Amino acid sequence: MTLPSLDTRVDYPAGLTRLTATVLHVEPRAEGLVTGLVAVLLDATPVHPVDAGWPDQGPDRAVLRAAAAELPVVDCVVGATDGTALYLGRDIPVQKGTAGWAFVVVHLLSGDAAPAEGQIVEVEVDADYRTRMSAGHTACHLAALGLNLALADRWKKEVRADALGNPDFDGTAIDVSLIGENQSVDTYRLGKSLRKKGFITEGLAEALPEIQGALNATLAEWVATGASVHIDADGPLLTDRRYWVCDLPGQSARIPCGGTHVSSLAELGAVRVALSTADVEGTTVLTMATFVG
DSSP states (O other): OOOOSSOOEEOGGGTOOEEEEEEEEEESOOBTOOTTEEEEEESEEOOOOBOTTSOSSOOOOEEEEETTEEEEEOEEEEEEEOSSOEEEGGGOOSOTTOTTOEEEEEEEEETTSOOOTTOEEEEEEOHHHHHHHHHHHHHHHHHHHHHHHHTGGGBSSOOOBOTTSSBOHHHHHEEEEEEETTEEEEEEEOOHHHHHTTBOOTTHHHHHHHHHHHHHHHHHHHHHTTOBEEEEESOSBTTSOEEEEEEETTEEEEEEOOSOOOSBGGGGOOEEEEEEEEEETTEEEEEEEEEEO
């Protein structure tokens, strides 16, 4: 078989954790591939891959079942091909959506345990692990919106608004976001560029206990509503735009997102955050750790 000419169909945005798929390609020589692994491309997958462009949520845990064999997925990443070669992660030389390129979900398996091209396989994701990661990701978005609200009075210039109409501190200052099982950690750089945009950093460290208290009160109020959560997608393919939507009472929040999520805030039970600041090479960094349950 030749390399795929179409993007992979992805079913994890709809919450699927199992499906039957066809092996389109098995590649032991992809650019960026770790020695000893092979890249397996399917026509469709429920496995969430890590995206090198914004690697906030890591890959699902999963297995491929081919005939009598159960093949663990060692890793799962976004890849791309122009029909002549397969590139993985940061080795992809073009932007998503580039004409003539297919963007694919690459399942990385041990080299001595790969299925054959054309074979039908069952793909199954660890549903419990998916649930914990989805809870962490939903809580991360909710906490970011709450942080924006809690910091709304610290702007002296107009900046872009978030999904609820508040100044988007999260989107403006975010440095790194990492999703974990029932948790997330977001770090924000409070440097010169942020101050030039109008954010008031003076007195922030001293005000953190009050800000944290207000933020946690907002999160408790939102979670208590049990608001529904879903993913809106422009289409079924990997590169189609997807959005996290949370139907809070009186206002719906809609945020671009390629990750996985719970279907209701009621599934979270509780969400709380801890805020802290530190000096990193002369720049103040704000860290927000978010916890579920």
